[in-house]
Amino acid sequence: MTVVAVLGAGKIGELVLSGLLRAGWPASKLLVTTRRAARGDELRERYGVRVVDNAAAVAEADVLAIAVKPQDAGTLLAEIGAKIPADKLIISLCAGLPTGFFAARLPEGTPVVRVMTNTPALVDQAMTAISAGPHATGEHLAVAEEMFKPLGATIRVPESQQDAVTALSGSGPAYFYLLVEAMIDAGILLGLPRQVAHELIVQTAIGSAVMLRDSGEHPVKLREAVTSPAGTTISAIRELENHGVRAALLAALEAARDRAREIAAQST
Incomplete structure (x- = not known):
């Protein structure tokens, strides 16, 4: 071997x-x-x-x-x-x-x-x-x-x-941990004990990831399946969009890619 x-x-x-x-x-x-x-x-x-x-x-x-x-x-x-x-x-x-x-x-x-x-x-x-x-x-x-x-x-x-891979998946776990951390804090704000909020969010994250991997469906379709007209989910998504979460993610990944390029430039 x-x-x-x-x-x-x-x-x-x-x-x-x-x-x-x-x-x-x-x-x-x-x-x-x-x-x-x-x-x-x-x-x-x-x-x-x-x-x-x-x-x-x-x-x-x-x-x-x-x-x-x-x-x-x-x-x-x-x-x-x-x-x-x-x-x-x-x-x-x-x-x-x-x-x-x-x-x-x-x-x-x-x-x-x-x-x-x-x-x-x-x-x-x-x-x-x-x-x-x-x-x-x-x-x-x-x-x-x-x-x-x-x-x-x-x-x-x-x-x-x-460099794009580094930004997306190399650093990617940190983004998910940050999101889970924020959602747990939101659960506490809404009145849940920390451990309950933690269990709810972690299992939701696992289940969502498995569905993305195994269903073969585009994430848009999976999101739409949860998003009922005039329901709770669309109200939450509207707030996420109002606060520029999608744009922030795009900017964050570009920053990570650019930093990878800087590291290469500094090392040569």
Whole structure:
């Protein structure tokens, strides 16, 4: 089985590590690198994986999953880039960084795949977008899919769409959590105990998401099915529209996309 090294086991790196283990990937085939010894000890105890330095990861792994913060990627590649054999597969989990950033710092011909996943990987419900970079083939994309399918759903997209993916699904869970938080507060305002409001909204969110996924219906049709003439729902939707909720979402996602582009520009 392919040996995978996760370089930088922060939040996203640990998501990948734990997901692979839940999917049955042997701990003996997983390596991890960390900046802090205490963090390495924590991961070793929690998952039974081997914690190594960057040089050992490069020497032993077939796939290097780079999960450091985008601003730290240049420093990491300055340390190990020239030592990476061109037949290693590089998977970048660094938000905002194009594959060209890695190609410029790696030996000629090194395949790079760009991946954007999200935190629902913790419950095996991630949405992961995968893009081929320089020298990456369909076989390389298939390896990435094998790694990330156990974490949820995967989709292949052109790399030119990755900043939009980052804005939409990479950051997307935070938008839903904010909406749920606001609806729980509204429930309290309307006189419900917090726990009751929480249970009502969370299950409503789950049920709505499953209907969207499984019914095949457009969200407009599903919304219309709840919206009776002169009823409570249309009154609420009118207020949402009056307060510009739709426009605010459009502006928010554009801001997230633009920030992803800024990160790339600052890193080059």
